[in-house]
Amino acid sequence: MSPRKSTRKATVESPAEQAPPPTSTPLFTAALPVRWRDLDAFNHVNNSNYLTYLEEARLQWLSHVPGPWFDENAMPVMAAVQLNYRRPIEWPAQLSVELFCERLGTSSMTIGHRILDVEDPERLYGDGHVVMVWMDPATGKPVPLPDAIRRAAAQD
Template sequence: MSTHSFGTAETPTGSPDAPLFVASLGVRWRDLDAFNHVNNSNYLTYLEEARLQWLSHVPGPWFDEHAMPVMAASQVNYRRPIAWPAQLQVQLFCERMGNTSMTLAHRVIDAERTDTLYCDGNVVMVWMDPTTGKPVPLPEAIRRAVE
């Protein structure tokens, strides 16, 4: 599988068979904690990296001086510890699309043993005007990217 793939609008939301985007990431030695597995805070870093990789592949402008995404909420369900060394796949799915926000579901799995689920959950991204702090409509590029 390539490191990036895109689904279609006909795909059921949150379907593990057709992610919106897949990022491949390696576990770093520095990600480990005293229990010799990935510290829970690093899961959020992996999810952030996957979102940024996805956004960098969205054709068209998805931010400007009046519309930038911020994370409004996150839910991470830790299913099993990640040991080093490991290669991960972070799968992103569009769970919900609103007027000013979108909910991206995620799954972190082992790249070699894809039936090994490390975590799942979702994040809510809101597009805001940084000068006013107010929500703004989702950019058309984002809407097209999830169709």
């Protein structure tokens, strides 16, 4: 008995069609180049570098936040990350990383993110969110979100 072949064609959504649209105006958009050193053996950006791009975008945003957002008693740490890899990033490319405020808590902020191609903003490379918690570095305990972060997130 020979195996039966299916005559039905499989349909696959493109990665961009699977991504939810942003729900608000970005808090910040960072422009980042793809570096040759970011590539892996398959000639596309290594998955760990997507996290580096997100970290760089968050630091750029924080450097633009007016007012103190950290001190010796309150510093942000990443508590969680969720990243959907929508398509490979190839070199050369210029990236646009959009950050969104998804949620403000007592001591945390959930920051949504989208990694896009500058030349083709419809080309989505990745999306998801991170949870940043402000904590006291001496005790490791959560502390209230700095007012500067609340104000910056409200400008959305």
